[in-house]
Amino acid sequence: MSVLRDLPGDHLARFATSRWLGPLERVCLPHHAIDLSPSDLALICAHAAGERPSGRFSGTLRDDLAAALAELPQGAHLRLEGCSLRARGQVPRLLTPEDALAALSQPNGRVAACQRLLAPCLSDQSLHLFAWADIPPWSEFRVLVAGGQLLGITQYHPDRGWPEVAAAATRIEAALMRAAEVLIKQVPESDFAADLFLDTSFVPRLIEINPLGPNTGLGLFVARDFDGGFRYVTPSVNSTWHDENDCWRCEALLAGQDLSGNCHKVLPLSAKISL
Incomplete structure (x- = not known):
């Protein structure tokens, strides 16, 4: 741990x-x-x-x-x-x-x-x-909060895109933003990372809350370009680049808007960064 x-x-x-x-x-x-x-x-x-x-x-x-x-x-x-x-x-x-x-x-x-x-x-x-709940990987997200302010919401698994997310991005964003508001009001700490999943009705369910620390996985905010938005990924394999890290070339989308100008980057699996 x-x-x-x-x-x-x-x-x-x-x-x-x-x-x-x-x-x-x-x-x-x-x-x-x-x-x-x-x-x-x-x-x-x-x-x-x-x-x-x-x-x-x-x-x-x-x-x-x-x-x-x-x-x-x-x-x-x-x-x-x-x-x-x-x-x-x-x-x-x-x-x-x-x-x-x-x-x-x-x-x-x-x-x-x-x-x-x-x-x-x-x-x-x-x-x-x-x-017990069978949680599909596409339905997991992480809410990042510091100083009682929302840093951003990221897809938990940043290694690929999921059609289920892309098809319902607006609905998912609205549900997760409402959940983030509740968490910020109710969690008795001002700095935390909360992991949630969406049930079959797209209702967020809390999995766990952990401290926001130097080794917290930041998902699609790995560059620390926090903007309070919601990001999910659309992957495409870069066929000209192969290495042992099995990297994907990802486009980060903020509320359905292409962010390739400043967030299109190669992300290794389980990318982490020190805060």
Whole structure:
């Protein structure tokens, strides 16, 4: 979890899931929170760090997971206070308490790094279960905010264009701009990156909120040419240039307007820039 390298634990604690979820629960997927006992939290941390603890998770935790998952028949994904259980780019879909306990028993560098910073600042933590959703890559976007002002909204995956976005760009822009206004009013921090996806009715749903840090992916604002606009990409492969980075030549569009004059650039996959 590279963003943690530059953030102290007390700052990261301000972005604990419980803190931003409260005022924004209505724009998230259905959700259940489970209070973790100190012993269960210690086991999660030990497993995440690659240790082999001898203890077992409590029966209370298993019962709480069973009760929550019974209300989420489509399955769920888990978040701790600082991050999800994403590993190697994948978030596990959990259908049973055994699935959840198995996921919590795996080594996970992101979780371990997060907990090393959070533990001294956040002794009481919860486990969060969000209803599972199959999220098409075209529907993911990132809202960038600094100083309580919108820097811009970018397509989350900048490596290609999506016909679904191009066909409904005006509708998508309006929905995301409304979502950004709500986030700026409700998120209890003035600098953040919020990841959202659009459901089948083009309603934005909040995935997570993270600090805006030196390693935050800026998507199509990689040049830091923030203008408060909405950008998506239309790709075309440059057939005369091939290298191991598998780059695309992209045109950034701001609210459907061609920005090739100042934003047409070659973007490597997962482009990032220091703020």
